[in-house]
Amino acid sequence: MKYIYYPGCSLEGTALEYNISTKSVLGALGVKLVELDDWTCCGATAAEGTSHLLSFALPARNIALAEKMKGDLDVLAPCSACYLNLKRVEREIVLDPGLLKKINQVLETEDLVLKGKRKTRHLLDVLSSDISARDIASAVVRPVNGLRIAPYYGCQCLRPYAVFDDPEKPRSMEPILVSLGASVYEWDMGGKCCGASLMSTAPEAGIKLVAGILDAAQDADAVVTVCPMCQMNLEAYQRRASKMRKTHYAMPILYLPQLMGLAMGLTDEQIRLDLNLCVPDGFLHKLPDAQAV
Amino acid sequence: MKPAFEAGRPHGASKNLEERLEPVRKMLLPCMQCGTCSGSCPNAWAMDFSPRHLWRLLLTRNGEEIFKSRTFVLCSTCYSCTLRCPRGLPLTDAMSMLKQAAAAENVRMHRRSVGFYKSFMESVRRHGRVREMEFMTLYFLSMKNPAIPLRFTPLGMRLMAKRKVSFEIPSRGMGRLDAFFRKAKAVEDQS
Ligand code: SF4
Numbered sequence: 001m002k003y004i005y006y007p008g009c010s011l012e013g014t015a016l017e018y019n020i021s022t023k024s025v026l027g028a029l030g031v032k033l034v035e036l037d038d039w040t041c042c043g044a045t046a047a048e049g050t051s052h053l054l055s056f057a058l059p060a061r062n063i064a065l066a067e068k069m070k071g072d073l074d075v076l077a078p079c080s081a082c083y084l085n086l087k088r089v090e091r092e093i094v095l096d097p098g099l100l101k102k103i104n105q106v107l108e109t110e111d112l113v114l115k116g117k118r119k120t121r122h123l124l125d126v127l128s129s130d131i132s133a134r135d136i137a138s139a140v141v142r143p144v145n146g147l148r149i150a151p152y153y154g155c156q157c158l159r160p161y162a163v164f165d166d167p168e169k170p171r172s173m174e175p176i177l178v179s180l181g182a183s184v185y186e187w188d189m190g191g192k193c194c195g196a197s198l199m200s201t202a203p204e205a206g207i208k209l210v211a212g213i214l215d216a217a218q219d220a221d222a223v224v225t226v227c228p229m230c231q232m233n234l235e236a237y238q239r240r241a242s243k244m245r246k247t248h249y250a251m252p253i254l255y256l257p258q259l260m261g262l263a264m265g266l267t268d269e270q271i272r273l274d275l276n277l278c279v280p281d282g283f284l285h286k287l288p289d290a291q292a293v
Numbered sequence: 294m295k296p297a298f299e300a301g302r303p304h305g306a307s308k309n310l311e312e313r314l315e316p317v318r319k320m321l322l323p324c325m326q327c328g329t330c331s332g333s334c335p336n337a338w339a340m341d342f343s344p345r346h347l348w349r350l351l352l353t354r355n356g357e358e359i360f361k362s363r364t365f366v367l368c369s370t371c372y373s374c375t376l377r378c379p380r381g382l383p384l385t386d387a388m389s390m391l392k393q394a395a396a397a398e399n400v401r402m403h404r405r406s407v408g409f410y411k412s413f414m415e416s417v418r419r420h421g422r423v424r425e426m427e428f429m430t431l432y433f434l435s436m437k438n439p440a441i442p443l444r445f446t447p448l449g450m451r452l453m454a455k456r457k458v459s460f461e462i463p464s465r466g467m468g469r470l471d472a473f474f475r476k477a478k479a480v481e482d483q484s
């Protein structure tokens with residue numbers, strides 16, 4: 001299995017541990033990644049807030065670069081915002097040839113042409129569709145038995161394009177969690193919005209969404225996510241949410257490949273839990289071989 | 294340091310708000326006012342008009358009124374409404390088109406979100422990739438609140454301690470995607 005890897009900006013900054021753990025886990029599962037050379041920002045949610053055409057041309061630049069690479073490889077994006085932006089280009093140019101023409105006018109400035117011949121895949125899509133839960137299970141050396149893990153999907157890997165999961169009641173993470181030895185925490189917040197950039201543009205609204213998700217996760221041992229924006233919102237604003245709700249949230253928010261890495265016995269350097277803003281000691285002690293650490 | 298652009302001040306506005314609303318209106322014509330979008334929206338409680346109500350206003354009132362509402366800047370692009378609208382209308386896109394209009398015309402009331410999106414894009418224009426610390430610094434500058442760049446906020450300090458972001462003075466000069474951005478604007482202005 002081989003993919004063109006598009007990490008995106010967050011994975012080089014605030015979500016560095018997502019980048020490192022994704023590469024480590026996929027490597028350990030025998031998946032090859034070739035990073036897209038000279039990639040640029042997909043526009044995140046900001047391009048859409050300023051210019052319709054840029055919100056297509058920015059992700060399109062990266063797809064056009066991928067099209068120049070040999071082979072028929074899919075583009076793999078771990079960040080949900082990147083994934084959706086690239087996927088949108090893939091879907092919309094088929095429906096609107098005029099849009100493709102405009103995109104290509106912009107791409108001319110970079111000597112690139114978009115043909116629409118690459119598929120973009122979310123990391124969770126690859127983990128749940130291309131790799132079998134059995135393969136993951138056989139890579140597990142220290143199952144995280146007994147941990148109650150709340151799967152959090154967020155929005156953009158699910159909606160508006162229903163590609164690999166039910167956009168209202170997502171479940172694609174569950175077989176993965178089970179193969180790690182975890183028990184799936186039952187809740188209905190997995191596909192609810194974390195507030196995205198509202199935490200900066202309208203924090204009074206964003207913080208309510210964050211607190212709602214943290215409340216619902218109360219009896220879980222950890223939440224796992226597959227999106228840098230979700231992870232940041234749920235992790236970094238726990239203090240503010242605690243103040244607002246007059247409570248004390250201390251919920252570990254891990255990236256899915258970090259939890260996989262723990263169960264697969266990868267090293268600290270391959271998982272980088274130290275980069276998370278807060279992984280309470282209580283959580284680390286719950287891990288099966290915590291005594292040995 | 295001068296901000297890269299002035300949030301909330303019109304500069305060379307090419308089209309007026311009313312004109313920018315036309316395509317959104319056209320898109321919303323089939324709305325049957327069922328309210329499914331409002332019921333699906335996680336932020337409806339914070340909005341002055343529910344999404345359904347905003348569509349109604351859009352179809353019956355003039356532009357200025359629409360832009361006095363905070364509804365569209367409170368859209369967190371979760372796509373729940375788009376997924377569920379029985380008429381299959383691309384409602385998240387409609388919200389984004391209103392954000393784009395507010396950004397193009399620098400509607401002062403919405404400078405917090407307009408400034409946020411524009412600061413992000415400015416960093417992308419300069420480097421091709423967003424530099425989070427620069428972007429946040431530009432954002433605070435554009436808000437005329439340079440007293441609180443990210444590096445002085447508790448979160449900024451925690452991120453710096455983890456070496457996830459580094460302190461950078463926003464740099465001007467030739468941008469990596471200058472030509473790309475210019476071309477996009479030219480093509481968009483033509484249509
Ligand atoms: S869900 Fe669709 S049809 Fe119903 S009120 Fe909203 S926009 Fe109109």
Ligand code: SF4
Nearest residue numbers: 334368369371372374
């Ligand atoms: S996409 Fe925006 S308007 Fe629609 S439900 Fe989500 S937050 Fe509300």
